[in-house]
Every structure is written in C-alpha cells, then in structure tokens.
Amino acid sequence: MNYIPHTPQETKEMLNSIGLNSIDQLFKDIPAGYRPKSFNLPEGRSEFEVYDYLKRMANKNAIGLVNFLGCGFYDHNIPAVVSHLVGRAEFYTSYTPYQPECSQGTLQAIYEYQSGISLLTGMDVANASLYDGGTALYEAAMMALRITNRNKILISGGVNPIYRKIMYTYTSNLAIDFVEIPLEHGQSTREEIFRHLDDKTAAIILQNPNFFGAIDDHSDIIEAVHRLGALAIESVYPISLGILKTPGEMGADIVTGEGQSLGLPLSFGGSYLGFLATRQEYVRKMPGRIVGQTVDRQGRKAFVLTLQAREQHIRREKATSNICSNESLCALRAIIYLSILGKQGLKDLARLNFDKAEFAKSRIDQIKGVEVKRSSPTFNEFTVCLPKDAREIIAPMIERGFSPGLSLGKYYKDMENYLLVCVTEKRTKEEIVRYAENLEVVLWS
Amino acid sequence: MELIFERSVKGRKGLRLPKCDVPSAKDIPARYKRKGIADLPEVSELDVVRHFTRLSRMNFSIDTHFYPLGSCTMKYNPKFMEDIAKLPGFSQLHPLLPQLLLGGMLTQGALEVLYNLERLLAELTGMHEVTTEPMAGAHGELTGMMLVAAYHRDRGNQKRYIIIPDSSHGTNPASATIAGYQTISIPTDKNGVMDFNQYKNKLNSEVAAVMLTCPNTVGIFNSQIRQICSLAHQNDALVYYDGANLNAILGKVRPGDIGFDIVHLNLHKTFATPHGGGGPGSGPVGVRKDLARFLPVPKVVKRSDGTYALEENWPESIGRIASFYGNFDVLLKAYAYILLLGKxxxxxxxxxxxxxxxxxxxxxxxxxxxxxxxxxxxxxxxxxxxxxxxxxxxxxxxxxxxxxxxxxxxxxxxxxxxxxxxxxxxxxxxxxxxxxxxxxxxxxxxxxxxxxxxxxDTPLTTPVSRPDETKAGRELNLRWNP
Structure with missing residues (x-):
C-alpha cells in the first residue's frame, strides 16, 4: 500500500516526455556497485492491519494508573477543543511560514503564542519555541555566554536533573566552567551562591518551583548577579505562573521552560515544547524563529518571520543557533490552551493545583513514620520522607493502581528515602485519600 | 484579522474547571505571588473555535494546495497515522514511568515501538545502531557532531575542522560550529557536485569529519561518494550523511554501504509525518558498529527474555541530548508509515x-x-x-x-x-x-x-499582499501589549 497516484500509462507517458524508457534510467548516476547489500524490510500491510497492530502495542502500556508522577512533566486536563483545532489540516500539513502571504494563519498564531508566553512570564519578548524544556535551557545558557562574553555558569542543584545532564552533554566540547550549587533543605542557599558568584560569571541558572516543588523569590539573588554584570536564567513551570511571582518581576534576563503542561499530552516524552523569553535588549541574541508584526503594501496588518539574520540559513557557521525549525504545532496548542483557559481560568487552575497538593500533604503527613518536607512552600509537587528506601514502595503502589511519584535516590545521593509527589487538578479528593491509605498499607503491612 | 487578545470581553470565560473538592488551603506568602494577573484573553469556547478556524484558512497546506517546497519533502501525510498517535496507551503515557521499578513492564508497547523502529531505520540506512532521540534534522546533526568529537577524543586525535560543501544546508556549518569545530567550505564544480580536487587539497589530518547531503541540494547524486569517503577514512576523518534527501534513494543505495559512518534521517520528510507549520520534526541518528558505544542515553535494549528496557549505564555515551526518547508521537507515525508501505x-x-x-x-x-x-x-x-x-x-x-x-x-x-x-x-x-x-x-x-x-504586483488573491520585512526588522513588534 502506498499513496502514489500514477497509473502505469501515466508513468510511461511521463518517462517518454523525459526521453527515457525505464525508471532504472533515472538512477543511472548511482554506480552499479553502490546497490544495497541488503534491504530486509517487511512487506507492506493495509491501514487496518497496521492500526490493529499498533493498537495492540498501545494496549500493552499501562493507562489506568492514577498519576502522582510529575517531575516537570504533568498530567493536566486538556479541553477537547484544543485537539480539534490543532487537528485542522491547514495547520498541521503546512510548513514553516517562509511565504507570509499564504501562511498568515501560522504566523499570527505564533505571534499570539509569543504574546501569551511573554504575558505569562512577565518578560518583554518570546521566540517561536524550541524543542523542549531541557534544550531550551541549554540554548539560554549559550545565549548568556554570547551576551556576556564570559564562560562560567552557576547552576542550582534544584534545576531538573534531566536538564542538567542535557546541559553537560552539549557543552562537553566547549570551554565552559560549570559550578553546581549544592542544596540544603531542598534549596540552593544564598551563602553558597554568593560564594561562587564573581565577575567571571556569565549567568546563574535557577528553577522555580525547583525540582522538589519548592517555591522561592529569587529577586535578591538576581540583584546580586546583575551587580557583577552577569545574567539570571530562570526555568519555570508555566501553570504555576497563574499565581506565583513571575521571573519578570524577579528581574530575570532569560526565562525558559517546558511547555508540555500547556495543553500537550504526556505522549511518552514528546512532542513537547521549549519556550524561551527574554528582555527587549537581548532580542537580537535570542536563538530560534521569531514572528513580527508589520504592514503589507496596502498598509494592512501582516505578520512575517523576522530578525532572520541571526539564523543558520543566512548566517551559516555564524548563526546564534543551529536550530532550523520550531515546535510550531505544539506552540499552537499552547496558545489555544491559554486562550480557552483565559485570564481568570489560569489563576483558578493554579490555585486548584495548589489546594489539592496542600490537602495531599496534610493527608500523607498523617501516615505513621512519614514526613512531608515543609522547609519551603510548594506549588503542586512536594517531597515526602519515608521510613525506608522509596524504591521499595514503587512496585507495590503500581500494583495497587497508582503511579506513586519519583524515588529521588536515583538523582540525589542521600535521598533514597524521599519520594517526589505531584498532585494536579485531575486528582480528586477520593483518589488522594486512597493514595494515602494505600501508601500506609504498603509501608506497614 | 484581529488578535485573540483583541476579542477579549471582560468577565467572559471559555472553560469550567472542576469544583474544588478539598478545603481551601492557607495562602502562599505574598512575597512569592505574582502581582496582578496574566492578561490572557477572556473569550468563549466558540470565540476560540472561530478565531483559530479563520486563522487556519489563511494558510496554504498539503491538504489544500500543491506544496513543492524544495528540500522540505511536502508529501501527503496519511490520516490514519494521526489516529495512532492519539491512542490513549501512547498519548497518556508518562515518560518517566519506565524509569520506575516495575514501570518498564508497564511501557512494553512503547519501548517495543522504539526498538523496532530503530532496527528498521538501521536496515534502511545500512547502519548498525540508531537513536531516535534527536527532535529535528538539525538536532541530529548536532548529535552527530558530538559523536564525531567522542570518536576522536577516544582515539586521542586532535582535530579541529569539518569539511562542508558550499551547497549544504545552513544547519551543517551551524551544527559543526556549535559542537566546537571550525568549518572548511568546498565549492561546487560545473557538474553540480563538490569539487573533488579542492576537496583532496583541503583534506588533512586535522579534519574531523566531512558532512555531505546525498543527493545534494541541487538534486544530484555524486558518483564519487565512495572515493570521497575512503579519502576521508585515510585521514581518520568520519563521513556524516545529512539525510535531508534520503527520500530519493530508498532501496537504491544505503549510506552505510558506501562509506558513511554517521547518518541522520528526517522522519518528517522521508516518512511523511506532518510538518506542523514548522515542527515538530524528528531526526534519528544511525552509526556504524564501532561508534554505537558513544550514542546518547537512555538506550532501548531488548533483554534475553524478550522484554524491553531502558539502559542508562553506557560509560562512553555522549550523554543526554533530549529530555526523553525523541518526539515520540512523530516516531510512532513514521513507524506506522514504514509498516504500511513496506519494502x-x-x-x-x-x-x-x-x-x-x-x-x-x-x-x-x-x-x-x-x-x-x-x-x-x-x-x-x-x-x-x-x-x-x-x-x-x-x-x-x-x-x-x-x-x-x-x-x-x-x-x-x-x-x-x-x-x-x-x-x-x-x-x-x-x-x-x-x-x-x-x-x-x-x-x-x-x-x-x-x-x-x-x-x-502579485500576490493579489491572499489575505495580505507582500509584507514590509524591513519595517518588521527595524520597528520590532513581537507581541501584543495590554
């Protein structure tokens, strides 16, 4: 099965008009000795057979688990309208809006997305999106190096450990001096940060809420960073910004984050959405595509890709990044989601997440031998100290129908007994209570 | 057309949230809270539907128009692939689940898809092993350049240059530079391929790799590829295959058979996954056998008992290049497409x-x-x-x-x-x-x-005529302001 419309007669006519007799003659530039040593692929199948096979594969995965696992990737409700609109083929079967006159739909949607991200983060401008939250943070670090011409970066141990690993991978061939700021009670302390901060520092990378869900106000750190001519990069969780102090209010210079929580399904890790926002003065140092508003020949409002002189297709080896695409369809999802949620909706949603998580904290805290860590306020995710290695409760909790959270020993030494638990608006009171009851049974029976 | 923000009516709501079934908690201290509220639109669901439907109609797309955008491979995107990506067993799966104890057993279907797709892509390209993690072609290139660096570091080689023909995509020199290399550009000869003599002259022991698109960007297959590869190998340089144009040669020639060491594929081009208005794409990377140990983690492995697992402990790996296993929904669609078409x-x-x-x-x-x-x-x-x-x-x-x-x-x-x-x-x-x-x-x-x-004077039939790009760049207007 394939999607080729040619009839044998048409193929013949077409070959004739090229002046050839056979398809093979089209490939005469490929020397005979270059033919494949093997090409062992399965025979084609019908649509029904492939769908049926993949449906069986899908059913091998667990979907009924009540989810308390987050870690930067969250199980939020996605209103039906989001998928329906994103499923319009005029959006998803188009490509990069190189020809603005016949791509105003995509261009305006990206402009609206940039506006939404700017408003959410309290920053001046945002780009058209990057691959995911982790690679966006790496791009932010590279941007800070370009702006400051320095090569030392401080990174909080509270930044998502997956993101930190990505950062180290990409920079392993570059002369960058990374200093990881250790944690005390789940936060990077001011003392440690100020001890390492100096006039060689290009940027500090912070996360709010941090990987443990802990909330902070980084204004004082950012002020100190600016006094030394360095930049502050904040990685944020967009839903939390319905109520939390924005990185813009704290004075941050570059803000990134994972946009998955803005209407994207978890989908086993992708496609996701990396967002990046900054201050007006740094816009020309930003990586990735940017859409701007202008006018057409009649003076009507029109949208175009702009500041392209930063990009690889013009600048080649001198480009600000090698990125050549954006996660356009994911960005479209995000702006549709933000629109349907609306001004009050985002705030209410954030509050709902907070209230549910606080309830879960108080309920889990009642379990014998279990302590919810309360050294900082949290948003919708928090750490729980168990009386034994947290890995031991994972399998029994999964068997009882819960995805119980992440055992932290894998990423943090000395935290074997800690569990990172997330509660979104989708969790009901009844599920939270059952979770706590089951955890108690698993721990003590 | 007006912006969604300009449709806002104070007090209008588009969504009803679930009622809070737990007691309202004590508020977060004020110093941690945002002042005011993000000025998102206040619109109804129908407002949102009309707005984005109207926007969609201002686009050309494959489903509405012939779209012969060179190098981008805008072929028809079969509809059933969309349905597969929406199956709840895939779309609702948390990516960290297989990293929990027992969780791997609850994601066997997803891991098997990744494993099988990697095997198919390896066979298609003649490579030994493949990673699905890179999220676009350019991301694959950067991954490839890091693999080049890992190879030379392992051999104790000091190499500084990447050779790239002047017909290449801009991403090639950009990726090489970002990975820490300098680039050497080789001109194109009168037949439309990289000038062989100039290539020979520029090749030296400090060249780490040669990056080639094949067929190249003028649509020509270079019959001297084998000689180009073997000359590179004589200098202990690797040869990188930019797979942007692999869709021309499936089953006719495999990069791995003619001397390429590292390959990236653009699944959104060759395997018909939708381009989404500029992404998400997918750029898996394949390597020859002795480079497999450098591939990024986590790797999907098949155990002797027939089950699948993620393996993170590969000491020589370049590390982690993405949050997870690539753009999984795109990978799924490409897998479905390959199974449907078959050999x-x-x-x-x-x-x-x-x-x-x-x-x-x-x-x-x-x-x-x-x-x-x-x-x-x-x-x-x-x-x-x-x-x-x-x-x-x-x-x-x-x-x-x-x-x-x-x-x-x-x-x-x-x-x-x-x-x-x-x-x-x-x-x-x-x-x-x-x-x-x-x-x-x-x-x-x-x-x-x-x-x-x-x-x-064209175009005259579109919602806007030619936009003033100079004005867009000079008088930056990149967002709506309340």
Missing part, C-alpha cells in the same frame, strides 16, 4: 518522487534557466536568471504562483544558484497536478517577458 512501497515512493521531479524539469527547462542540465533525483533547481533580465526575481515568480493556487518552491536556496527556484514535487502528486503546475510556471515566464510589472 516495495518505499522503493516505489523514491522512484516516483524522482520521476515527478524529472518530469517537471523536462517540462520547464525551455522557460527557465537550468544550471545543471542532467537527470536529477527527487528535486530540480532552476534559476530565474532569464526573467531577471526583465527585472523579475525568483521572489516575484513565487508570489505569482500563489495567485495561481500553488505554494511556491523554495527560493534563493541553494545559495550557489543565483535566483534559485528549488522544486520538489514528491511522489504523492499526480501527473495532472504537475501538468497544471508546469502550465502555471510557463504562464508566469511569459508574463515576465510581456508585463514584468504584473508579476511584481
């Missing part, structure tokens, strides 16, 4: 893609200058040099095509062709569509001679 379907796809490109080339060469007049592969590159004599640029021809109901080809790329028009029809277009396109191009060529101003 013969994939080979025929390449054959008809090449046939279609040559048919357009033959149909247009009387009217447009053809810088390299020889059989092409999946795309052909013309120049608007003849039309330029009357002051008509490639850009003007592109805009005139829009008025005739066609998405324009890629213009001004590759950079080595003046006023380039790069046309890639793909195999899913029929002869009658191609005939109409050829006819439209012919009419534009004629109009360029008789009334060039009329061509320069």
């Amino acid at each position: 013969d379907g994939l080979i025929e796809a390449s054959e008809k893609a090449v046939l279609n490109a040559n048919y357009i080339m033959a149909g247009l060469k009387k009217y447009y200058h053809l810088p390299y007049d020889r059989i092409c592969m999946h795309e052909c590159v013309f120049s608007a040099a003849k039309q330029l004599e009357k002051g008509v640029h490639a850009l003007d021809i592109a805009k005139a095509l829009i008025d005739k109901g066609f998405h324009p080809p890629t213009i001004y790329f590759p950079l080595i062709v003046k006023e380039a028009l790069m046309i890639e029809p793909t195999e899913t277009e029929s002869k009658d569509t191609l005939d109409r396109f050829i006819e439209a191009m012919k009419e534009i060529a004629e109009l360029s001679q008789t009334n060039p101003q009329a061509v320069k």
Whole structure:
C-alpha cells in the first residue's frame, strides 16, 4: 500500500516526455556497485492491519494508573477543543511560514503564542519555541555566554536533573566552567551562591518551583548577579505562573521552560515544547524563529518571520543557533490552551493545583513514620520522607493502581528515602485519600 | 484579522474547571505571588473555535494546495497515522514511568515501538545502531557532531575542522560550529557536485569529519561518494550523511554501504509525518558498529527474555541530548508509515518522487534557466536568471504562483544558484497536478517577458499582499501589549 497516484500509462507517458524508457534510467548516476547489500524490510500491510497492530502495542502500556508522577512533566486536563483545532489540516500539513502571504494563519498564531508566553512570564519578548524544556535551557545558557562574553555558569542543584545532564552533554566540547550549587533543605542557599558568584560569571541558572516543588523569590539573588554584570536564567513551570511571582518581576534576563503542561499530552516524552523569553535588549541574541508584526503594501496588518539574520540559513557557521525549525504545532496548542483557559481560568487552575497538593500533604503527613518536607512552600509537587528506601514502595503502589511519584535516590545521593509527589487538578479528593491509605498499607503491612 | 487578545470581553470565560473538592488551603506568602494577573484573553469556547478556524484558512497546506517546497519533502501525510498517535496507551503515557521499578513492564508497547523502529531505520540506512532521540534534522546533526568529537577524543586525535560543501544546508556549518569545530567550505564544480580536487587539497589530518547531503541540494547524486569517503577514512576523518534527501534513494543505495559512518534521517520528510507549520520534526541518528558505544542515553535494549528496557549505564555515551526518547508521537507515525508501505512501497515512493521531479524539469527547462542540465533525483533547481533580465526575481515568480493556487518552491536556496527556484514535487502528486503546475510556471515566464510589472504586483488573491520585512526588522513588534 502506498499513496502514489500514477497509473502505469501515466508513468510511461511521463518517462517518454523525459526521453527515457525505464525508471532504472533515472538512477543511472548511482554506480552499479553502490546497490544495497541488503534491504530486509517487511512487506507492506493495509491501514487496518497496521492500526490493529499498533493498537495492540498501545494496549500493552499501562493507562489506568492514577498519576502522582510529575517531575516537570504533568498530567493536566486538556479541553477537547484544543485537539480539534490543532487537528485542522491547514495547520498541521503546512510548513514553516517562509511565504507570509499564504501562511498568515501560522504566523499570527505564533505571534499570539509569543504574546501569551511573554504575558505569562512577565518578560518583554518570546521566540517561536524550541524543542523542549531541557534544550531550551541549554540554548539560554549559550545565549548568556554570547551576551556576556564570559564562560562560567552557576547552576542550582534544584534545576531538573534531566536538564542538567542535557546541559553537560552539549557543552562537553566547549570551554565552559560549570559550578553546581549544592542544596540544603531542598534549596540552593544564598551563602553558597554568593560564594561562587564573581565577575567571571556569565549567568546563574535557577528553577522555580525547583525540582522538589519548592517555591522561592529569587529577586535578591538576581540583584546580586546583575551587580557583577552577569545574567539570571530562570526555568519555570508555566501553570504555576497563574499565581506565583513571575521571573519578570524577579528581574530575570532569560526565562525558559517546558511547555508540555500547556495543553500537550504526556505522549511518552514528546512532542513537547521549549519556550524561551527574554528582555527587549537581548532580542537580537535570542536563538530560534521569531514572528513580527508589520504592514503589507496596502498598509494592512501582516505578520512575517523576522530578525532572520541571526539564523543558520543566512548566517551559516555564524548563526546564534543551529536550530532550523520550531515546535510550531505544539506552540499552537499552547496558545489555544491559554486562550480557552483565559485570564481568570489560569489563576483558578493554579490555585486548584495548589489546594489539592496542600490537602495531599496534610493527608500523607498523617501516615505513621512519614514526613512531608515543609522547609519551603510548594506549588503542586512536594517531597515526602519515608521510613525506608522509596524504591521499595514503587512496585507495590503500581500494583495497587497508582503511579506513586519519583524515588529521588536515583538523582540525589542521600535521598533514597524521599519520594517526589505531584498532585494536579485531575486528582480528586477520593483518589488522594486512597493514595494515602494505600501508601500506609504498603509501608506497614 | 484581529488578535485573540483583541476579542477579549471582560468577565467572559471559555472553560469550567472542576469544583474544588478539598478545603481551601492557607495562602502562599505574598512575597512569592505574582502581582496582578496574566492578561490572557477572556473569550468563549466558540470565540476560540472561530478565531483559530479563520486563522487556519489563511494558510496554504498539503491538504489544500500543491506544496513543492524544495528540500522540505511536502508529501501527503496519511490520516490514519494521526489516529495512532492519539491512542490513549501512547498519548497518556508518562515518560518517566519506565524509569520506575516495575514501570518498564508497564511501557512494553512503547519501548517495543522504539526498538523496532530503530532496527528498521538501521536496515534502511545500512547502519548498525540508531537513536531516535534527536527532535529535528538539525538536532541530529548536532548529535552527530558530538559523536564525531567522542570518536576522536577516544582515539586521542586532535582535530579541529569539518569539511562542508558550499551547497549544504545552513544547519551543517551551524551544527559543526556549535559542537566546537571550525568549518572548511568546498565549492561546487560545473557538474553540480563538490569539487573533488579542492576537496583532496583541503583534506588533512586535522579534519574531523566531512558532512555531505546525498543527493545534494541541487538534486544530484555524486558518483564519487565512495572515493570521497575512503579519502576521508585515510585521514581518520568520519563521513556524516545529512539525510535531508534520503527520500530519493530508498532501496537504491544505503549510506552505510558506501562509506558513511554517521547518518541522520528526517522522519518528517522521508516518512511523511506532518510538518506542523514548522515542527515538530524528528531526526534519528544511525552509526556504524564501532561508534554505537558513544550514542546518547537512555538506550532501548531488548533483554534475553524478550522484554524491553531502558539502559542508562553506557560509560562512553555522549550523554543526554533530549529530555526523553525523541518526539515520540512523530516516531510512532513514521513507524506506522514504514509498516504500511513496506519494502516495495518505499522503493516505489523514491522512484516516483524522482520521476515527478524529472518530469517537471523536462517540462520547464525551455522557460527557465537550468544550471545543471542532467537527470536529477527527487528535486530540480532552476534559476530565474532569464526573467531577471526583465527585472523579475525568483521572489516575484513565487508570489505569482500563489495567485495561481500553488505554494511556491523554495527560493534563493541553494545559495550557489543565483535566483534559485528549488522544486520538489514528491511522489504523492499526480501527473495532472504537475501538468497544471508546469502550465502555471510557463504562464508566469511569459508574463515576465510581456508585463514584468504584473508579476511584481502579485500576490493579489491572499489575505495580505507582500509584507514590509524591513519595517518588521527595524520597528520590532513581537507581541501584543495590554
């Protein structure tokens, strides 16, 4: 099965008009000795057979688990309208809006997305999106190096450990001096940060809420960073910004984050959405595509890709990044989601997440031998100290129908007994209570 | 058209949230809270539906228009692939689940898909092992360059340069630079391929790798690829295959068989996954056997008991290049496409893609200058040099095509062709569509001679005429302000 419309007669006519007799003659530039040593692929199948096979594969995965696992990737409700609109083929079967006159739909949607991200983060401008939250943070670090011409970066141990690993991978061939700021009670302390901060520092990378869900106000750190001519990069969780102090209010210079929580399904890790926002003065140092508003020949409002002189297709080896695409369809999802949620909706949603998580904290805290860590306020995710290695409760909790959270020993030494638990608006009171009851049974029976 | 923000009516709501079934908690201290509220739109669900539906209708797309954008492979995106990505067993799966104890057993279907797709892509390219993690072609290139660096570090080589032909995509030199290398550009000869003698002269012991697109961006298969690869290997340099144009040669030649060491594929091009208005894409990377130990983690492995697992402990790995396992929904769609077409379907796809490109080339060469007049592969590159004599640029021809109901080809790329028009029809277009396109191009060529101003005045049928790009760059307006 394939999607080729040619009839044998048409193929013949077409070959004739090229002046050839056979398809093979089209490939005469490929020397005979270059033919494949093997090409062992399965025979084609019908649509029904492939769908049926993949449906069986899908059913091998667990979907009924009540989810308390987050870690930067969250199980939020996605209103039906989001998928329906994103499923319009005029959006998803188009490509990069190189020809603005016949791509105003995509261009305006990206402009609206940039506006939404700017408003959410309290920053001046945002780009058209990057691959995911982790690679966006790496791009932010590279941007800070370009702006400051320095090569030392401080990174909080509270930044998502997956993101930190990505950062180290990409920079392993570059002369960058990374200093990881250790944690005390789940936060990077001011003392440690100020001890390492100096006039060689290009940027500090912070996360709010941090990987443990802990909330902070980084204004004082950012002020100190600016006094030394360095930049502050904040990685944020967009839903939390319905109520939390924005990185813009704290004075941050570059803000990134994972946009998955803005209407994207978890989908086993992708496609996701990396967002990046900054201050007006740094816009020309930003990586990735940017859409701007202008006018057409009649003076009507029109949208175009702009500041392209930063990009690889013009600048080649001198480009600000090698990125050549954006996660356009994911960005479209995000702006549709933000629109349907609306001004009050985002705030209410954030509050709902907070209230549910606080309830879960108080309920889990009642379990014998279990302590919810309360050294900082949290948003919708928090750490729980168990009386034994947290890995031991994972399998029994999964068997009882819960995805119980992440055992932290894998990423943090000395935290074997800690569990990172997330509660979104989708969790009901009844599920939270059952979770706590089951955890108690698993721990003590 | 007005912005969604401009449709806002104070107090209007689009969504009802679940009622809070737990007691309201004590508030977060004020110093941690945002002042005020993000000024998102206040609109109803129908407002949102009308707004984005109207926006969608301002786009050209494959489903509505012939879209022969060179190098981008805008072929038909089969609908059933969308349904597969939406299956709850895939779409609701948390990516960290397999990293929990026992969680791996609850994601066997997803891991098996990844494993099987990697095996298929390895066979298609003649490589030993594949990673699905890179999220776009350019991301694959960067991953490839880091693999090059890992290889040379392992051998104690001090290498600084990457050789790239001047016909390459801009991502090649950008990726090489970002990975910490300097680039050497090799010009294209009169036959449209990398100048072999210049290549030989520039190649030295400090060259880490050669990056090639094959067929190249003027749509030509270089018959000397084997010699190019073996010369590189004599200098202990690796050869990187930019898979942007792999769709031309499926089943005809495999990069791994002719000397390439590292390959990236663009699944959104060769395997028909939707381009989404500019992404998400997918750029898996394949390597020859001795480079497999450097591939990024986590790796999907098949255990002796037939189950699948993630393996993170590969000490020589370059590390982690993405949050998870790649753009999983795109990978799923590509896997479904490969299974559907199968061996013969994939080979025929390449054959008809090449046939279609040559048919357009033959149909247009009387009217447009053809810088390299020889059989092409999946795309052909013309120049608007003849039309330029009357002051008509490639850009003007592109805009005139829009008025005739066609998405324009890629213009001004590759950079080595003046006023380039790069046309890639793909195999899913029929002869009658191609005939109409050829006819439209012919009419534009004629109009360029008789009334060039009329061509320069296009497009007239679109929601906006040509935007002022200079103004956009000078008077930056990148967002709505409350």
